[in-house]
Amino acid sequence: MAKLKRSERIAALVKLLVDRPGQLLSLGQFAERFSTAKSTISDDLALIKSVLEAEDLGTIRTFPGVAGGATYEPRVSEAAARRTAEELVARLSEPHRILPGGFLYMTDLLFAPEWVERLGALFATRFRPEAPDLVATVETKGIPLALMTARALGRPLVLLRRDSRVTEGPSVSINYVSGSSQRIATMSVPRRAVPQGARVLLIDDFMKGGGTARGMMDLMREVGARVVGLGVLIATAEPAQKLVDDYFAVAVLEGVDTVRRVVRMRPSLGR
Numbered sequence: 001m002a003k004l005k006r007s008e009r010i011a012a013l014v015k016l017l018v019d020r021p022g023q024l025l026s027l028g029q030f031a032e033r034f035s036t037a038k039s040t041i042s043d044d045l046a047l048i049k050s051v052l053e054a055e056d057l058g059t060i061r062t063f064p065g066v067a068g069g070a071t072y073e074p075r076v077s078e079a080a081a082r083r084t085a086e087e088l089v090a091r092l093s094e095p096h097r098i099l100p101g102g103f104l105y106m107t108d109l110l111f112a113p114e115w116v117e118r119l120g121a122l123f124a125t126r127f128r129p130e131a132p133d134l135v136a137t138v139e140t141k142g143i144p145l146a147l148m149t150a151r152a153l154g155r156p157l158v159l160l161r162r163d164s165r166v167t168e169g170p171s172v173s174i175n176y177v178s179g180s181s182q183r184i185a186t187m188s189v190p191r192r193a194v195p196q197g198a199r200v201l202l203i204d205d206f207m208k209g210g211g212t213a214r215g216m217m218d219l220m221r222e223v224g225a226r227v228v229g230l231g232v233l234i235a236t237a238e239p240a241q242k243l244v245d246d247y248f249a250v251a252v253l254e255g256v257d258t259v260r261r262v263v264r265m266r267p268s269l270g271r
Helices: 006-018 027-034 040-052 078-093 113-130 143-153 213-221
Strands: 060-061 069-073 132-138 159-160 170-179 184-190 200-208 226-236 248-255 263-271
Touching: 006 027, 006 040, 006 069, 040 263, 078 113, 078 143, 078 248, 078 263, 113 143, 113 200, 113 226, 132 143, 132 213, 132 263, 143 159, 143 170, 143 200, 143 213, 159 184, 184 213, 200 213, 213 226
Parallel strands: 132 159, 132 200, 200 226, 226 248
Antiparallel strands: 060 069, 170 184, 248 263
């Protein structure tokens, strides 16, 4: 294989880094792959970092030493996060999304790769300072959102189930009370999925009373993990007093008028 020109090498470096967000890739591996010196790779990475940051496309973090290397971190600026939240509100406010009973249809957006990738980067930017070891969500609609958040952070995803599965080995289960329906439900997680003392980021698609979120927190405490953040895509304005005190919501649903077919929603990007 012929030695690549610098422009070709930089293109390949960008592809390798962006495909593995949050993962440390060694300078030695790059130098060997492209048959060039580590110092040359370092110069390439500095150029990539400056361009990505100037274009608000994320950043490159480098780590010195024998075992050092570089990692790509997707980052979303405050302005870009606001634009994403506003676009989300506009899409979810479309009249045809109102379902019988006053429910809001949003499954298409939750399973659209381009949307959940943007939202995952937004959540990752918000919670990266908390240094989570893993991301967790409860089945099922929140899975794509949590998966893309985990990818952006370079962390594994753990799925909390409504019931235990024999194929996943011993599990820990709890009963919790749904904040909206006041029904008792069950939630479980395989013991081996969450290490003792792990720092856990919880991600979910929707929160009304906060019962499910509280259940996730209680389950994490039961297995000896520490919850370092809770992110939800949509939180309802009512009830104002949730069963959880601290959370981050991209948008707030203020109400649905099924007669006039109007969804009242606003960007939030906070509590």
